Amino acid sequence: MARPEQPFALYGKIKKSVVRDIESGKLKPDDRVPSETKLAQSFNASRMTANRALKELTEEGRIIRVQGVGTFVARPKPDAALLEIKSIAKEISDWGGVHSSEVLVLRKEELTSKIAQKMNLKPGDAIFHSVIVHRDRDVPVQYSERFINPKVAPFYLEQDFYKITPSEYLLDVAPVQEAEHIIEAVTCKKEILKSLKIKPDEPCLCLKRRTWSFDMVATYSIIVSPGSRYKLVGKFIRR
Amino acid sequence: MARPEQPFALYGKIKKSVVRDIESGKLKPDDRVPSETKLAQSFNASRMTANRALKELTEEGRIIRVQGVGTFVARPKPDAALLEIKSIAKEISDWGGVHSSEVLVLRKEELTSKIAQKMNLKPGDAIFHSVIVHRDRDVPVQYSERFINPKVAPFYLEQDFYKITPSEYLLDVAPVQEAEHIIEAVTCKKEILKSLKIKPDEPCLCLKRRTWSFDMVATYSIIVSPGSRYKLVGKFIRR
DNA sequence: TATCTATACTTGTATAGACAAGTAGTATCG
DNA sequence: CGATACTACTTGTCTATACAAGTATAGATA
Structure with a gap:
C-alpha cells in the first residue's frame, strides 16, 4: 500500500x-x-x-x-427547503421552477441608501434592490423586497425573475451560512395593501431575514397575505 | 504510553x-x-x-x-436560542432564568384527545397539556399551549413552570432533533384575547411547532401579542 | 424444535509514527 | 535596512495495526 x-x-x-x-x-x-x-x-x-x-x-x-x-x-428527508420560506399550498409544485404568471416584478434597480450600514457596507456603496409580488393562481400571496450586497451576487439584476426566483438564484450563487429571521404580525402600508389586494385591518405576516455569506449580508423581507400559512423547516443544532 | x-x-x-x-x-x-x-x-x-x-x-x-x-x-455567538422563539426585548434578560412574575400558568393537566394521532400515539393514550401566558413587565405577550408525549418527558407535569420554562425543561430532558414551524398571522379566539388583553381585530402571530425527539413528537403553539417582534436564529445546513 | 455457540463480518476506538503544509520569529546575508 | 533562509511549533492528512464491541448466520447441542 x-x-x-x-x-x-x-x-x-x-x-x-x-x-x-x-x-x-x-x-x-x-x-x-x-x-x-x-x-x-x-x-x-x-x-x-x-x-x-x-x-x-x-x-x-x-x-x-x-x-x-x-x-x-440514508433516506432523504424533505428538508430541502431548509430555512426557506414556502407556501404550504405550493410547496410541491414549486419544485419544478416558476411559472411566469405567478410572479410580478415591481422593481429591479441599483441604489444607494442608508441601509448600507446594516449590510456591512460603506454609506454610498451601491445596493441591489428588488420588489416582487408572488401570486398563486392570480391571487397575490407574497410581497417580497430584497436588498443585496453586489459582492454576493454581481449579476443579480441581470436575472430574469420570471424564470428563476431570487431565492433560487441566490442560493445558487452564494452559500448561505447563517440566517436571522425576525417575524411579526402587522397590518401593512398602502402600497403593499394594493399589491396584495387586501383590506387595511387584515393581519399579515411580515418576515424579515438577514443572511450571511462570507461576512456579506443580504436582507429580505416578505409580507404574506392573510390566511396564508407558511412553513419553516429546520434541523436543530446542539451546541 | x-x-x-x-x-x-x-x-x-x-x-x-x-x-x-x-x-x-x-x-x-x-x-x-x-x-x-x-x-x-x-x-x-x-x-x-x-x-x-x-x-x-x-x-x-x-x-x-x-x-x-x-x-x-471561539467567541460565543448569540445563537444559543437556536430555533427557539424569544422576544427580542427579553433576549438578554432571559438568560438568567424566569421571574415568577413573568409567567402565569393557566393549565397543567393530563388528558386524552384525538390529537394523539398527530403525535405518533394511539388514540386514548395520555397526553400532557399546558397553557401558559408569558408577561413582560405585567404586559402579556405570549399565550403558549403545549401537548407533550409523556414518553419524551415523563415528569413534565411535576415541574414548577414559575421556576423553569417548559422550553428550558424540555430542551434539558429531550434532545430536539428536528423541528417544523408553521407560522401564520391571525386574529384570535375570545379566550386568548382575554388572556393577552387585546382587541379582536389586532394582528397576532401564531406559531405552531412540532418537534421530534427520537421519533416522539411534541407540539407547541404560541400566540404572540401584536407589536411583539420575534426572532428566529438558525444556522443553515447544506445538503 | 428451541437454544446456545462459534465465527465471520461490521463499525468504534485507540496507538505510534510519518510527512505535508502553514505561521511566526530569529538569525543571517547582501 | 531589507530580503532571505532557517527553525520551532502548529495543525492536516495518512498509514498500518490492534483490540473492543455489536450483529447475523450457520452449525452444534440439549
Missing part, C-alpha cells in the same frame, strides 16, 4: 465518490454502502481514511452506520 | 475537559487551547485521539483552529 506523494484529502475523494453514487442513483436509499475495508482497498487507502470519509458523511446525514451491521444510504 | 484496558471514548474525556475549561471561564474567548501534542501528553493519549477531540469541537463551533498557529476558544 504505497504512500501517496501528496496526502491531499484522500478521504475527500472517497466521500465524493460515495456521494456521486448516491446522487446518480447507483446507490439508492437503504442500499448498503461498501464497508470501510472494501472502500480502503478500492482507493488504495488505509481503513482509517475510509473511516473518516464515512464518519463525515454520517454527520452530514447522507448515510447511516450501524455497528456490527454496516453502512447504508 | 500505556494502552488503556478499555478504549472507551478517551476523545470524549478530552472534549469534556476542554468544554469544562471554557464554561468555567478558565479559558476565555480567543484564549489559546493546549496543542494536540500537549493534550495528548496530559491525557496519556496519542495525538490522533487529541486531534479527534479538537476536530469535533471545531465542528461544534466551540473552538477555532488555524493550521500552523494553534487552537483558540
Whole structure:
C-alpha cells in the first residue's frame, strides 16, 4: 500500500465518490454502502481514511452506520427547503421552477441608501434592490423586497425573475451560512395593501431575514397575505 | 504510553475537559487551547485521539483552529436560542432564568384527545397539556399551549413552570432533533384575547411547532401579542 | 424444535509514527 | 535596512495495526 506523494484529502475523494453514487442513483436509499475495508482497498487507502470519509458523511446525514451491521444510504428527508420560506399550498409544485404568471416584478434597480450600514457596507456603496409580488393562481400571496450586497451576487439584476426566483438564484450563487429571521404580525402600508389586494385591518405576516455569506449580508423581507400559512423547516443544532 | 484496558471514548474525556475549561471561564474567548501534542501528553493519549477531540469541537463551533498557529476558544455567538422563539426585548434578560412574575400558568393537566394521532400515539393514550401566558413587565405577550408525549418527558407535569420554562425543561430532558414551524398571522379566539388583553381585530402571530425527539413528537403553539417582534436564529445546513 | 455457540463480518476506538503544509520569529546575508 | 533562509511549533492528512464491541448466520447441542 504505497504512500501517496501528496496526502491531499484522500478521504475527500472517497466521500465524493460515495456521494456521486448516491446522487446518480447507483446507490439508492437503504442500499448498503461498501464497508470501510472494501472502500480502503478500492482507493488504495488505509481503513482509517475510509473511516473518516464515512464518519463525515454520517454527520452530514447522507448515510447511516450501524455497528456490527454496516453502512447504508440514508433516506432523504424533505428538508430541502431548509430555512426557506414556502407556501404550504405550493410547496410541491414549486419544485419544478416558476411559472411566469405567478410572479410580478415591481422593481429591479441599483441604489444607494442608508441601509448600507446594516449590510456591512460603506454609506454610498451601491445596493441591489428588488420588489416582487408572488401570486398563486392570480391571487397575490407574497410581497417580497430584497436588498443585496453586489459582492454576493454581481449579476443579480441581470436575472430574469420570471424564470428563476431570487431565492433560487441566490442560493445558487452564494452559500448561505447563517440566517436571522425576525417575524411579526402587522397590518401593512398602502402600497403593499394594493399589491396584495387586501383590506387595511387584515393581519399579515411580515418576515424579515438577514443572511450571511462570507461576512456579506443580504436582507429580505416578505409580507404574506392573510390566511396564508407558511412553513419553516429546520434541523436543530446542539451546541 | 500505556494502552488503556478499555478504549472507551478517551476523545470524549478530552472534549469534556476542554468544554469544562471554557464554561468555567478558565479559558476565555480567543484564549489559546493546549496543542494536540500537549493534550495528548496530559491525557496519556496519542495525538490522533487529541486531534479527534479538537476536530469535533471545531465542528461544534466551540473552538477555532488555524493550521500552523494553534487552537483558540471561539467567541460565543448569540445563537444559543437556536430555533427557539424569544422576544427580542427579553433576549438578554432571559438568560438568567424566569421571574415568577413573568409567567402565569393557566393549565397543567393530563388528558386524552384525538390529537394523539398527530403525535405518533394511539388514540386514548395520555397526553400532557399546558397553557401558559408569558408577561413582560405585567404586559402579556405570549399565550403558549403545549401537548407533550409523556414518553419524551415523563415528569413534565411535576415541574414548577414559575421556576423553569417548559422550553428550558424540555430542551434539558429531550434532545430536539428536528423541528417544523408553521407560522401564520391571525386574529384570535375570545379566550386568548382575554388572556393577552387585546382587541379582536389586532394582528397576532401564531406559531405552531412540532418537534421530534427520537421519533416522539411534541407540539407547541404560541400566540404572540401584536407589536411583539420575534426572532428566529438558525444556522443553515447544506445538503 | 428451541437454544446456545462459534465465527465471520461490521463499525468504534485507540496507538505510534510519518510527512505535508502553514505561521511566526530569529538569525543571517547582501 | 531589507530580503532571505532557517527553525520551532502548529495543525492536516495518512498509514498500518490492534483490540473492543455489536450483529447475523450457520452449525452444534440439549
